[in-house]
Amino acid sequence: MVKSKTRWKIEEIDQELALRLQQRLHIPPLIAQLLVGRGICTLEEAEKFLGGSVHDFYDPFLLDGMDIAVTRVKEAIEAGETILIYGDYDADGVTSTSIMIHTMRMAGATFQYYIPNRFTEGYGLNEGALTKAAENGFAVVLTVDTGISAVKEAELAKELGLDLIITDHHEPPEVLPDAYAVINPKKPGCPYPFKMLAGAGVAFKFAHALLGEFPYHLLEIAAIGTIADLVPLVDENRLISKLGLKALEHSANPGIQALKKVCGIEGKVSAYHVGFGIGPRINASGRLETADRAVKMFITNNPEDAEKYAYELDMLNKERQDLVEAIAAEAEQLVLAMPEEETNVLVVAKEGWNEGVIGIVASRLVEKFYRPAIVLSVKADENKAKGSARSIAGFNMYEALTECDDILPHYGGHPMAAGMTLAVSDVPELRRRLNELARDWLTKEDYIPITKVDAVCRLADANLETIEQLERLAPFGVGNPSPRILIEDVEIVDLRIIGKDGNHIKCQFHQDGVTLDGIGFKMADISADLSLRDEANIVGELAVNEWNNQRRVQFILKDLAIPGMQIFDWRGTRGKADKLKALDGEVRARVVAFRPRGQEQLERQSASWRTLYLEPKPGTRQLVLYDLPRSFAELKEVLNACSTLERLYCLFGEEPDSLPALPSREQFKEVYKAVYQHKKLAHKDIPLLAKAKKLMPSAVSFILEVFLELGFLSDDGEVYELVKKTEKRDLTESRVYQRKKEALELETELLYSSYQSLRAFLKQLVLQDAGTKEKMYHGL
Incomplete structure (x- = not known):
């Protein structure tokens, strides 16, 4: 699961009004919906908006x-x-x-x-x-x-x-x-x-x-x-x-x-x-x-x-840009050093900051931390601090400053931006009061940015014709933003980090036979959370990418969410320890090893990933399957213990079973005939028999273990001996046979399948477990 970085607020459209505009103006449904979403509901308003003259x-x-x-x-x-x-x-x-x-x-x-x-x-x-x-x-x-x-x-x-x-x-x-x-x-x-x-x-x-x-x-x-x-x-x-x-x-x-x-x-x-x-x-x-x-x-x-x-x-302007970068970097460091109780509203001040750019810096802080921000330029010799404020939805900056007017000789502005002057000695008091107001006025949800979604469509609708129609709504800006589109259930089929500093991602999305190029500026940080073939919901803007006289649709990615559990295919990875280190992040992963060899490896490597845990527990959000489970029951038990699982990492792949396939009934008969002819078979002669029957020694040993369990043979530790007068029994009655059959089926399902098949198989197991838990809950 990947959660969106913002709250998606999908515009509720009066479909009857949209249909009326669509029919009377002969415009595409998407354009009609966008017009109504912008409050343009009458024919006269729409004609003026789409046309317009002196x-x-x-x-x-x-x-x-x-x-x-x-x-x-x-x-x-x-x-x-x-x-x-x-x-x-x-x-x-x-x-x-x-x-x-x-x-x-x-x-x-x-x-x-x-x-x-x-x-x-x-x-x-x-x-x-x-x-x-x-x-x-x-x-x-x-x-x-x-x-x-x-x-x-x-x-x-x-x-x-x-x-x-x-x-x-x-x-x-x-x-x-x-x-x-x-x-x-x-x-x-x-x-x-x-x-x-x-x-x-x-x-x-x-x-x-x-x-x-x-x-x-x-x-x-x-x-x-x-x-x-x-x-x-x-x-x-x-x-x-x-x-x-x-x-x-x-x-x-x-x-x-x-x-x-x-x-x-x-x-x-x-x-x-x-x-x-x-x-x-x-x-x-x-x-x-x-x-x-x-x-x-x-x-x-x-x-x-x-x-x-x-x-x-x-x-x-270049000088201004350099100045903004320098002051913004200093301001960000001041914010990062603040105690938590002072981070509801960010108030930073420093002597020498240029008054002409502090408004831009305040906007930068809001963009980075999504908190109301005030940046103050200090003149210590005059005991004066001059500041610029920017806010977020839900926090009326002008009203907040009005609450502090006894320490603000000069201030003014509106809910989202303001300016003020105050004594340097009053800056800590202003910070304290504003943070106190924010605790009263804002909820935890208010600190999550809002993305207004103008329309929902399918990938097939994101074409050049649609973009040409969207251009009729331009120019875009405040009050008439570039339409944000939500496309649900698209498959990520390509993902690369690009840019000189590796800050951006380039991707491709696929749905119903249609592929769309996408680019996410300054979104490289989410690449580690994504996996190819993930099914995502994406929000962004449609644009045209022109290159070599060719025009292609491009999706400017603004936000992304992957609902449900993600499965990361790390099968066959040799550097397992490096992979585990990469998971040593904010959300701690739990790792499970099913086999003794895997458990021993984990114990030796534990010093390099101390924050990982060896067993799944309720509340686990990230789980690593270090090696292959030996049975469906074993795998189900682990998944069942993780009711809140968001990400599952498949790290197994170096430990396939020594028996690549289950012997056929004909091969069982051939081994039985050989033992029957000689009435006994020494353990040391198993390789010779295997060579004669063109089988692996492990396959012959397995067949003999099944015969032993069914009572066809006895074993004194050195020699298998035929048992006389035994009842006829089917191979499937052997638990050894059934366990090996299940283990090989599981190995095929987990190790040799395509990513799509692996994902479908594991998700089905999780859904089955969830269904069982729900039935148990409702049965109480």
């Missing part, structure tokens, strides 16, 4: 405050007033700023842009920047991707005579800033139909409203910000991403062309390319330095400058 965008003036803001900006443009675009340093902030710069250029505005420094100014509007803006003669400050919580700063802007227009998408506080205009789809009372726009999405809507026409040329930048900000890719976000990704494929923007080049992106552009290629390089700028060069890359018209900026971002 005509499906909402009127930007439905955003509350948009008309006031656009009117003021137009007045500023006509009056020649200077506008300050105030942005943010992450990928969403950079793209929002870039969208607004392009918009102001097209509108003929006089403007400048400003992005605060993460390390010296921190996030959001700050009073120093506003004061400087007023001193430099700016009339309007237009924020993008920030400002919704800037209550004090808005008051200052008013005092300084600045007209502050806020465009943001973050959760609004109870008291909104008293600004000239506040544009945020989440603002209370805002009638905008879709609330989940990214900052880049809000900036894109502002561009549409100000320019008076749909800004096709800004879709690609808006798509980057939307995907990189991890907002749900549904409704208008889906439209922005879908159309924007298409625009990215043929972009004329020099910065985007250069960025695609350093990312190695050619041809079709997917959300994956943005999320794992483009986005991280934009973010790297603001994480390690300032975000200025990322903005310059998006807004320049000079290809050479664009290439220079893209190259610098690529170098910064």
Whole structure:
């Protein structure tokens, strides 16, 4: 048995709704089920989801405050007033700023842009920047991707005579800033139909409203910000991403062309390319330095400058990756050294950790340990620790921090991610309180990751046509993940470890005459738990592997389970001790030797596998059959003693019986005739008789033992002598004959059979034992 590493939550589908969509849209059943599973249940919703065009965008003036803001900006443009675009340093902030710069250029505005420094100014509007803006003669400050919580700063802007227009998408506080205009789809009372726009999405809507026409040329930048900000890719976000990704494929923007080049992106552009290629390089700028060069890359018209900026971002991203790896390694060591009572919520802190990457490190800890995690960068000279938190399902990080607000001067976020600042001396207390909350809020099951399974299908359904249909659901991301498919009862027919560091597995699955290639990234650790011909349930994603102009379906393995008992075929292994050492793991195996020779070998080898046990007991999960059992009863007794058996290792194979086959009745007659003619047979003459009858001496000895038991012969230890006047008896009446017959049958079944036959035979014995136990239990 191999247990899945995650909890599989299979989506319950309203089959009636799915059938209705399937029939009305003429789509495959799997696509209809996936749509319903994503909450797309009506014909109109499905058509919009699968299609979608610029005509499906909402009127930007439905955003509350948009008309006031656009009117003021137009007045500023006509009056020649200077506008300050105030942005943010992450990928969403950079793209929002870039969208607004392009918009102001097209509108003929006089403007400048400003992005605060993460390390010296921190996030959001700050009073120093506003004061400087007023001193430099700016009339309007237009924020993008920030400002919704800037209550004090808005008051200052008013005092300084600045007209502050806020465009943001973050959760609004109870008291909104008293600004000239506040544009945020989440603002209370805002009638905008879709609330989940990214900052880049809000900036894109502002561009549409100000320019008076749909800004096709800004879709690609808006798509980057939307995907990189991890907002749900549904409704208008889906439209922005879908159309924007298409625009990215043929972009004329020099910065985007250069960025695609350093990312190695050619041809079709997917959300994956943005999320794992483009986005991280934009973010790297603001994480390690300032975000200025990322903005310059998006807004320049000079290809050479664009290439220079893209190259610098690529170098910064590599530096960021090295930094993350180093800090993550240190953080993991701190976690491993923690006492158990402090591991429900992981709180790690160290001086010198870069504030710009601690959020990524927190995500790494969650990924590795599946625990809520907070990573804090310490400034001992200021007695300050600044941290970033990531959580798991069931543990609301924002609520947890609220419970600790007396020691958190600054904190904010949402259930799955947050940020905070506190005194270094309060870090142990924060760790203690959060771990205490986790003990109250979480169960043991909550610490097992969840894998949402979107659909269940057969291996035959995993074909190129299905994948082409699945592509209609793209782009995939938050809110619209790549479909996870469960395929049950597949046979593992090939299994190899691959990769430079041996971290991945390559496998093949077989079912009903269909074979499917599979690959499991960073899953090499499970290879030791798998055996060829195991029947597995697999969860993963369908993809196309293109090689040498050939397209083949590939299953990206995410998790795997093997229900019931596994049987490992180690028959004939010469290095038995090495095999036993390999089982000296977390789950201790028990080993049984049936024969004296095997028992002696085990006693000699015991020093090298001290954690193994010589006899099966109730509760045994792993059992090794060291040598061949001598009877079915002996084998059944051992298996019957292991009611919870998950893995059975067959290590026998070097000790076949000295009698390769049971002598025939004709051979019994020939030996009897020889003894009858001479009336007696000395033990020392057995080899001569065997040679004469073309038998092995062991076969002749066996025949004589059967005759002895049946009373046909007597034996004084040196000579067999014929007994006169004996009754006629059948060979099957001999217990010696029956035992040898059974032993040879068992040896054939266990030692000379194929793996499939061996597995079927042993599993049947276990099932018979289980059935007997169940009958006995119900009979009490």
